[in-house]
Amino acid sequence: MSDILLFSGLFCQAESVVKRLLDDTRCSLITDSDIVAEAAKLSGMSEKAIAKAFVSKGSIFNKFNHEKERSVAWLRLALAEKLVKGEALLVSGFSAQLLSQSISHVLKVCIIDDVHKRIEVARNEEGFSEKEAIKAMQRSDEERSVWVKELTGEKDPWTSSLYDMVVPVDKIGVDESVALIKEQLGNAAVQITDNSRQEALDFLLAAKVETALVTKGHNVEVSAKAGNVVLTINKKVLLVDRLEKELVELTQPLDGVESVEVTFGKDFYSPDIYRRMDFELPSRVLLVDDEREFVQTLSERLLMRDLGSHVVYDGESALDIVKDDEPEVMILDLKMPGIDGIEVLRRVKASRPNIEVVILTGHGSDQDKKVCMELGAFAYLHKPVDIEVLSLTLKEAYAKIRKA
Incomplete structure (x- = not known):
C-alpha cells in the first residue's frame, strides 16, 4: 500500500482526517516526535537540538555551526529509512516536507481550511478565544511558511505545486476529505512498483550522502539516481577545485555510490561564501x-x-x-x-x-x-x-x- 505524507495548518481538522485514515487503512502513524527521536539516535544530537529545526526563529549562531542544516539532514535520513521498509505509513506534520526526491508511491496531501472555520475549531474544540486563535494561527502559519521555504524555496506553504492533492476540508467536510484521499490511494499512479522502490532507495542514498557530508562540516544539496549522486553547491566558493575534490573523496567510498557529479546551483554567485564547518572549534x-x-x-x-x-x-x-x-x-x-x-x-x-x-x-x-x-x-x-x-x-x- 502507498505511503501518505500529510501537511496542514493549525486548526485545519487534520487530526480528524488522520484518525479516520488510520481507522480505514493499514497505515501506521509517524509523527514529528517519532522522526525527531529517530534522527537523534542516528546522529547523536539531542532531540531538543533536532526539534529546533522546525522553529522559524533560527539560532543567531546557525551561520557558523549549520545546526539547522545538520538537523534537517538527519531528519531526512530518519524519514528515508522508514519509507524503504515497505510498511504503509502516514507521516503527519512538519516531517511531511522532508521528501526531497520524487517517490511515486508516496501521496503528498495538504489539508487546508477556511480562516473562519479554523477559528471555530479553535474555539469549540480547543477552548481558545477568537483573539487567542488568531494569534496562534498567525504564529503557526509563519513557522510553516519559513519551514517550507527553507526546504523547497516556495513562499506559499499551501501551493498546489508541492502536493499531489490539496484538500479543502471546510468545503467538503472530514468524511469526504477522507474518501478523496482513500480514492487517490487506489490510483494506479501511486501504486508500489519496482521503479518506485528504486526511487525510495535513491532518496535513502541521497540522505546517507547528505549526513556523511554534514558530519564533515559540508552543506550542499544532494540527489541520487540508481547510484549516481549529484552534489549541488549553492554558495560562492573561493577554492572550488579543492572543494570539489574533497566532496568527491568523501562521497565516492559510501556504499551504493556509483558515480559523483558536482554542480553549481542558482545561488553559487551570491555574496555568501561557502564555509566548511570545523567541529573542533567553538561556533557559538x-x-x-x-x-x-x-x-x-x-x-x-x-x-x-x-x-x-x-x-x-x-x-x-x-x-x-x-x-x-x-x-x-x-x-x-x-x-x-x-x-x-x-x-x-x-x-x-x-x-x-x-x-x-x-x-x-x-x-x-x-x-x-x-x-x-x-x-x-x-x-x-x-x-x-x-x-x-x-x-x-x-x-x-x-x-x-x-x-x-
Whole structure:
C-alpha cells in the first residue's frame, strides 16, 4: 500500500482526517516526535537540538555551526529509512516536507481550511478565544511558511505545486476529505512498483550522502539516481577545485555510490561564501562589549580564524541570548552601562554553568580578577589582547566543554 505524507495548518481538522485514515487503512502513524527521536539516535544530537529545526526563529549562531542544516539532514535520513521498509505509513506534520526526491508511491496531501472555520475549531474544540486563535494561527502559519521555504524555496506553504492533492476540508467536510484521499490511494499512479522502490532507495542514498557530508562540516544539496549522486553547491566558493575534490573523496567510498557529479546551483554567485564547518572549534561564541568598533573588529579577526561569533553591546542583551540561544563560550567585558560584566557572569553561571566565560577587560583590578575566577570564569585577559592568545583560550574553553 502507498505511503501518505500529510501537511496542514493549525486548526485545519487534520487530526480528524488522520484518525479516520488510520481507522480505514493499514497505515501506521509517524509523527514529528517519532522522526525527531529517530534522527537523534542516528546522529547523536539531542532531540531538543533536532526539534529546533522546525522553529522559524533560527539560532543567531546557525551561520557558523549549520545546526539547522545538520538537523534537517538527519531528519531526512530518519524519514528515508522508514519509507524503504515497505510498511504503509502516514507521516503527519512538519516531517511531511522532508521528501526531497520524487517517490511515486508516496501521496503528498495538504489539508487546508477556511480562516473562519479554523477559528471555530479553535474555539469549540480547543477552548481558545477568537483573539487567542488568531494569534496562534498567525504564529503557526509563519513557522510553516519559513519551514517550507527553507526546504523547497516556495513562499506559499499551501501551493498546489508541492502536493499531489490539496484538500479543502471546510468545503467538503472530514468524511469526504477522507474518501478523496482513500480514492487517490487506489490510483494506479501511486501504486508500489519496482521503479518506485528504486526511487525510495535513491532518496535513502541521497540522505546517507547528505549526513556523511554534514558530519564533515559540508552543506550542499544532494540527489541520487540508481547510484549516481549529484552534489549541488549553492554558495560562492573561493577554492572550488579543492572543494570539489574533497566532496568527491568523501562521497565516492559510501556504499551504493556509483558515480559523483558536482554542480553549481542558482545561488553559487551570491555574496555568501561557502564555509566548511570545523567541529573542533567553538561556533557559538558570544562577544559582549560596549566598545562597538573594538568588538566588531575583534569578531572579524576571530572569523578569519574560523571562530564564528555574535556581538552584543550590553549585559541585558547578553542575558537574553543566554536564555534563548545558549552560547558555548562568552567573551565578556567588565565595565558596561547597565548590568556590568561581573553581574552578567554571576547570572550566567547561576543559570547556565556549562557556558564558559572569558573575561576581556581594559579596566579590571586584581580584586575584580579574584571575584571573576571565584564566580567560575574560565580565564581573565586584559586589553589589548593578542588575537592568537584569545583564539587559543577559546579553543581550550571549548575543549573543556566537549570533555564535560
